[in-house]
Amino acid sequence: MNLSNYDVVELLKEWGAWSSTGIGKGSLETPLYDNSHWISDDIGLAIDSAVGKLRLADESKKRLDASRKIKRHSPRYAAITFYYKRRYNIPMVANALKCGDDKAALILKSGEAFIESALGLHEVA
Numbered sequence: 001m002n003l004s005n006y007d008v009v010e011l012l013k014e015w016g017a018w019s020s021t022g023i024g025k026g027s028l029e030t031p032l033y034d035n036s037h038w039i040s041d042d043i044g045l046a047i048d049s050a051v052g053k054l055r056l057a058d059e060s061k062k063r064l065d066a067s068r069k070i071k072r073h074s075p076r077y078a079a080i081t082f083y084y085k086r087r088y089n090i091p092m093v094a095n096a097l098k099c100g101d102d103k104a105a106l107i108l109k110s111g112e113a114f115i116e117s118a119l120g121l122h123e124v125a
Helices: 008-019 041-067 076-085 090-097 101-118
Strands: none
Touching (some): 008 041, 041 076, 041 101, 076 090, 076 101, 090 101
16 A cells, blocks of 8 residues: 555545444444545555554653653644544644643644654655
C-alpha cells in the first residue's frame, strides 16, 4: 500500500470519517456523522496504527515527564482525535486541552508530523 501520494491532513480527515463508521466494532448504532469516505479498510487500519503509536509515545513521554517532575505535556493524541474524529475546531481543541488556540494548533501540527513519519509520508531530500 503506497500512501506517499497523499497529504497527511487529507488522510487524517478521511480516517476520522472512516473510524466514525463503527466498522468492525459490532455496533448497530447510527454513525455520528455523514461517513462518506474514500479510504479502504487497509489504509484506515494503517492510519489507526500510526495514531495508536502516537498515543503510546504521548503516554511514555507523560510518564517520563512525571518521573522528572516536569509538568509540561503536549497531548498530541488527544488533539488528533478531537480534531479529526470528533471534528472539533481549533478553539474547541484548545478548550479541551486547556491551552490557547496557537498552542493547540502547534500540538495538532506536532501530532500530524508524528503520524506523517509513522506512515512513511515524509520526503528525504
